[in-house]
Amino acid sequence: MExxxxxxxxxxxxxxxxxxxHRKTPERFAILDTIxxxxxxxxxxxxxxxxxxxxxxxxxxxxxxxxxxxxxxAGLVVKHQFGNTSQYERSYNNETHHHLICTxxxxxxxxxxxxxxxxxxxxxxxxxxxxxxxxxxxxxCNKCMRTKCKKTK
Numbered sequence: 076m077e078x079x080x081x082x083x084x085x086x087x088x089x090x091x092x093x094x095x096x097h098r099k100t101p102e103r104f105a106i107l108d109t110i111x112x113x114x115x116x117x118x119x120x121x122x123x124x125x126x127x128x129x130x131x132x133x134x135x136x137x138x139x140x141x142x143x144x145x146x147x148x149a150g151l152v153v154k155h156q157f158g159n160t161s162q163y164e165r166s167y168n169n170e171t172h173h174h175l176i177c178t179x180x181x182x183x184x185x186x187x188x189x190x191x192x193x194x195x196x197x198x199x200x201x202x203x204x205x206x207x208x209x210x211x212x213x214x215x216c217n218k219c220m221r222t223k224c225k226k227t228k
Contacts, residue, residue, distance in 0.1 A: 081111050084151055084167050091149035105132040106142045110152060116162040116183055119143070155209065157183050173210040179219035 088107055092099050109126050110117075117125070119139050126132065134142075143163060146152040153166040157176050162183065171192060175184045195208060215223070 077111075080168050081108060084111055084165075087151060087167065088146070088149055091145075097145065102132050102134050102138060103142050103145070106134065106139065107146060107151065110146070110163075111165050111167075113165070115185070116155065116164050118160065118162050122163075153209075155183075155211075157181070157211070171207065173212065175216070176211055176213050177216035177219055178213050179215050179223070182216055182218075184216070 084107060085104060088103065089099060091097075092103070105126070106122075109122065109129070112129075113122070113125060119136055122139055122143075123134075123136055126134065143152060143154070147154055147163075151165065151167050152163050153169075155162045155164070155174070157174070158178070158181060160181065170187070172185045172187050173191065175186060176182075191210075195210075
C-alpha cells in the first residue's frame with residue numbers, strides 16, 4: 076500500500092513540475108520519498124537528519140525549505156504553525172485528524188473523533204465550499220500538568 080502511495084505522489088509531483096516549468100531533479104524526488112516515509116509531523120531539522128541518517132541524498136537546508144514550499148504548492152505537504160514553530164506532514168491520502176498542542180512543552184499529538192468530524196462536515200458555511208480543515212486545540216498535556224502540580228506542593 077505504501078509503495079502505491081509513493082508511486083502516486085511521484086506522479087503528482089512530476090505532473091506539477093511539468094505544468095509549472097520546474098526541473099525534475101533527483102533531490103526533489105528523494106525529499107518527497109523521505110517525507111512519505113515519515114509518519115506524523117516533522118520540521119526541516121528532523122527531515123535533514125532523517126535524510127542524512129538513511130544515507131539518502133545530501134541536500135542543504137535551503138534545498139529542503141525550497142522543496143517543501145514547492146511540495147506544499149503541489150498539495151503533497153501541509154504546513155502547520157504550532158505556536159512559534161513550523162511543522163509539516165504529508166497530505167496525500169492522509170486521514171483527517173485533529174491536533175492537541177501543549178503550550179508548556181510544545182508537544183503535538185494527533186487525535187481523531189468521528190463525532191467531531193461529522194459535526195464539522197455537516198456545518199453549513201455560507202458562500203464557501205470547504206476542501207479540508209485543520210483543528211488545533213491548545214492546552215497543557217498531562218505530563219506538564221503533573222510537573223506543575225508537583226511544583227505547587
